[in-house]
Amino acid sequence: MAKLQNRIISVDIFRGLTIVLMILVNTPGTWSAVYPPLLHADWHGYTPTDLVFPFFLFIVGTSIVFAYKNKTPNAATYKKITVRTLKLIGLGLFLGAFTISFPFIKEFSEIRFPGVLQRIGVVFFFAAVLFLNFNWKTLLGICISILVGYWLLMTLVPVEGVPSTLDRAPNNLANYVDLNVLGTHMWQPDYDPEGLLSTLPAICSALLGIFTGLILTSKQSQKVRIMVGLGGSMLLIGHLWDLVFPINKALWTSSFVLVTAGWANMFLALIYYLTDVKGLQFGSIFRYAGANAIVVYFLSSFITKLFYSIKVSADTSLHGWLFDTIYVHEFMPLQLSSLLYGLTVVAFYCLLAYVMYKKGIFIKV
Numbered sequence: 001m002a003k004l005q006n007r008i009i010s011v012d013i014f015r016g017l018t019i020v021l022m023i024l025v026n027t028p029g030t031w032s033a034v035y036p037p038l039l040h041a042d043w044h045g046y047t048p049t050d051l052v053f054p055f056f057l058f059i060v061g062t063s064i065v066f067a068y069k070n071k072t073p074n075a076a077t078y079k080k081i082t083v084r085t086l087k088l089i090g091l092g093l094f095l096g097a098f099t100i101s102f103p104f105i106k107e108f109s110e111i112r113f114p115g116v117l118q119r120i121g122v123v124f125f126f127a128a129v130l131f132l133n134f135n136w137k138t139l140l141g142i143c144i145s146i147l148v149g150y151w152l153l154m155t156l157v158p159v160e161g162v163p164s165t166l167d168r169a170p171n172n173l174a175n176y177v178d179l180n181v182l183g184t185h186m187w188q189p190d191y192d193p194e195g196l197l198s199t200l201p202a203i204c205s206a207l208l209g210i211f212t213g214l215i216l217t218s219k220q221s222q223k224v225r226i227m228v229g230l231g232g233s234m235l236l237i238g239h240l241w242d243l244v245f246p247i248n249k250a251l252w253t254s255s256f257v258l259v260t261a262g263w264a265n266m267f268l269a270l271i272y273y274l275t276d277v278k279g280l281q282f283g284s285i286f287r288y289a290g291a292n293a294i295v296v297y298f299l300s301s302f303i304t305k306l307f308y309s310i311k312v313s314a315d316t317s318l319h320g321w322l323f324d325t326i327y328v329h330e331f332m333p334l335q336l337s338s339l340l341y342g343l344t345v346v347a348f349y350c351l352l353a354y355v356m357y358k359k360g361i362f363i364k365v
Contacts, residue, residue, distance in 0.1 A: 008216055010272035011062055013283040014264075016290030016353075018055045020346055022116075023300045025049045029323040029341030033334035038342075043168055044246040046256065053116065053249070054205045054260035055267075056293075057123050061209025062268075064128050065217055073132040085125040087365050091298050092117030098302070100309045113185040114178075114194040117298070122199055127206035136214055143207045147254035150201045151245045154253070166246060166253075174198050174251050191250060198252035205252075208234070208261040212268065224273045231265030234258045285350050288357040294365040295356075296349050304345075 028034045037048045071077045092115040099106050130139060157164055159171040166172065168191060170179075178186055178195040186192040215226055238247070238258030247256045274280045289296055307319035316324075327337040356362070 008066075008272070009275040009287070010268060011059065011066070011216070012287045012290045013271050013275065014268050014286075014290075015056070015059045015063070015293050016286030016288065017283070018052060018059060019289050019293045019297050020286060020350065021052045022056065022297060023349055024342050024346050025052060027300065027304050027342050027345045029327050029338035030320075030334070033338045035335050035339060038339070040249060043250065044166075044248050046247050046249060046259065050249040050256075051260055051263055054202075054252075054257070055264050057120065057202060057205040058209035058212070058261055058264040059268075060120065060124055061127050061206035061211075062213035062216070063209075064124070064131050064206070065210055065213025068128060068132060069217060071132065073129075077132065078129070081125060081128045084365065085121045088121030088124065088294070089118050091294075091365065092119075092121065095298070095301050095305065098305065100306065109184050111185055112187055112192075113182055114187070114192045114196070116194060116301075117294075119194045119199060119202055120294075123203050123206045126203050127210060130207065131210055136211060139207055139210065143204045146200055146204050147257060150197075151241075151254050153197070154251065155245065166248065166251065168250075172251075193250045198250075201252045201254055201257050204254075204257050205261060208257070209264070212265055216272070224269050224277065227265045227269035227272070231262045231269065234262030234265065236262075238262055285354065288353040289350055291357050292353055292361070292363055295363045296353050298365075299352070300345070300349050 025038050028038065039047060040049050041047050068077070093111075093113070095117065096112040096115050097105050105111075130142060134142070154166060154173050155164060157173055159173055159176045162171040164171055164173050168175065170176065170190070172191070174195055174197040175191040177197045178192050179190065181196055182192065186195070212227060212230070215223055215230075220226060235258070238255045238260075241255035241258065245253050245255050247253060247259055249256055271283070274282070304319070307322070308317050310318040312318055312321045323337070323341050327341045328334065329337065
């Protein structure tokens, strides 16, 4: 077995691969022509795309173990955690508020408060603080309590006297809370996939990643088998739970947490076996992306927003013009053209990550 170093190669590869996939699924040439695996499930159920965000929260938890396993819960550590949290939330709010029209900030009523970076920030804060203060047994109890409690809240608590539902409806408790607290500051008028109540189980996605981080940093000699067994157990329990609490990314249901963490363990175990155990050299480009993961994601989101906002004609954005001019051809299915556009975007940010890595530029958020 490869000697355990301060950095575990597989964790860096997994983080970078997740960021690359996040960029790919967020930047098709056209949303009207996308291969189904690269789209989110309509509501219940999941596709490969639905794995991407929980994978990142999972690896956030795993990385917390490496970053804070030798830290003490004192003022300096809490300050570091808080500053990083505020940076993530601030970047997310900036993405939601930015517009190319002067004064470059949307009207207050149009700003979306929740978002991917905001959720990463909040989840990181609570997962890190919990890790610093409790052992794994207590963390497991907290995780189970949140997942079971969320299930009971979503299925048993009535909404204004009407029995609760898990459908996209006014009497869905998570949607109801978001609508009444956030109002117009949401992704859709009736719900937000990074809403308030669903952030609770999202914290568990990171906590489950912490458990895997503890396995990777332990002296266990059968790490791969333990991770595979853990992942398989989560998949089994998650799919059984799906029968009464459907797998749903928008609601971040408890079954969704377990199933996605199960797959994360499986994929990470495979990468760990190939790289850290067998010493195979592959996936370096993902390591480069993982080294500046948040920066690469933020830049991709910001530049994509610019491309959609800048107009080359009255009804054509820069994004649309590039796609129609370079990628759309009669001999090629539109879905393939859309995918090739996304892969080009991914290639650009992988190249950027490579250059930053080789020049020793590591921007910590």
